[in-house]
Amino acid sequence: MSLLYLLRHGEAAPGGVLAGQKDYPLTPAGVAQIQARQRELAGVAFSAVWSSPLARSRQTAEIILQGNAANTAKITELAAFMEISLGAWEGKEKDWVRRVFAQEWEKRGSDPAGTPPPEGESFVMLAKRVLPAFTAVCAEACRHKASLLAGHQAVNRVILAQVTGLSLNQVMLIPQPLAALSVLELRKGRIRMVE
Numbered sequence: 142m143s144l145l146y147l148l149r150h151g152e153a154a155p156g157g158v159l160a161g162q163k164d165y166p167l168t169p170a171g172v173a174q175i176q177a178r179q180r181e182l183a184g185v186a187f188s189a190v191w192s193s194p195l196a197r198s199r200q201t202a203e204i205i206l207q208g209n210a211a212n213t214a215k216i217t218e219l220a221a222f223m224e225i226s227l228g229a230w231e232g233k234e235k236d237w238v239r240r241v242f243a244q245e246w247e248k249r250g251s252d253p254a255g256t257p258p259p260e261g262e263s264f265v266m267l268a269k270r271v272l273p274a275f276t277a278v279c280a281e282a283c284r285h286k287a288s289l290l291a292g293h294q295a296v297n298r299v300i301l302a303q304v305t306g307l308s309l310n311q312v313m314l315i316p317q318p319l320a321a322l323s324v325l326e327l328r329k330g331r332i333r334m335v336e
Contacts, residue, residue: 142328144335145282146182146289148205149297149321151175153197157234161227161261166196174320175201179208181322186211189288191278193222193296202291214289221274224293228261254309264309268299275300283327297321304332 151171154160167175186209192202199216206212230238239246242259249256249263257263282288292300298312301323307315324336 142326143283143285144287145279145325145327145332146185146187146287147297147300147323147325148178148201148289148291149294149317149319150197150201150291151320157236159227159230159233159235159238160197161225161231162195162223163232164195164197167200171197171319172200172204175204178320178322179205183208185209185287187214187287187289188212188285189282190214190216190291191219191222191289192216192291193224193293194218194220195223195293198222198291198293202289205289205291219274219278221270222290222292222296225264225267225295226260226262227258229259230261252310253312264295264299264312267295268303268309271296271299272303275303279327279332297323301334304334 150167151174152168153165153171154163182205187206190202190206192198199218202216206214230242245259249258254264257266278290294317297317298315299309301315302309302312304325322336323334326333326335
């Protein structure tokens, strides 16, 4: 049996701002959130680690690895795990986007699977790049006792929807607060969420 720890990064974007693929580093509060997770995971020795190439995800993985001298992994960055592209909405305040793009915002809210933001990605589009990479990561993670994937809110939701059997139009039902942690058990080609 192998465990894959799926961790969302800590706070990065200014409050109320839609980050998407904009490359925000962790804020001091975000660092503290991940340091709290690091203390919880101090007894886990990670021998394989993956992250998005965005700074907030990579910093998250780096902080977690600092928590245990037995961690032997180097971080492998995979572009497939970059956060969902929010296109024209990236770096903008959510309230401004709701006003200026009212119809698009409402349509995306009712059909997140099939409706992308202007110049951005829908959850179907996101799943097409995330899920093949996730399958490859799971194949490698099966060779390790404990692995870590430092991801993003939408990326983690797509992965957890796949694992739990939810449709992509139900992804918003999957909680992914900052520094959210899910533990996946990989056994004999099967994946299940244990935490």
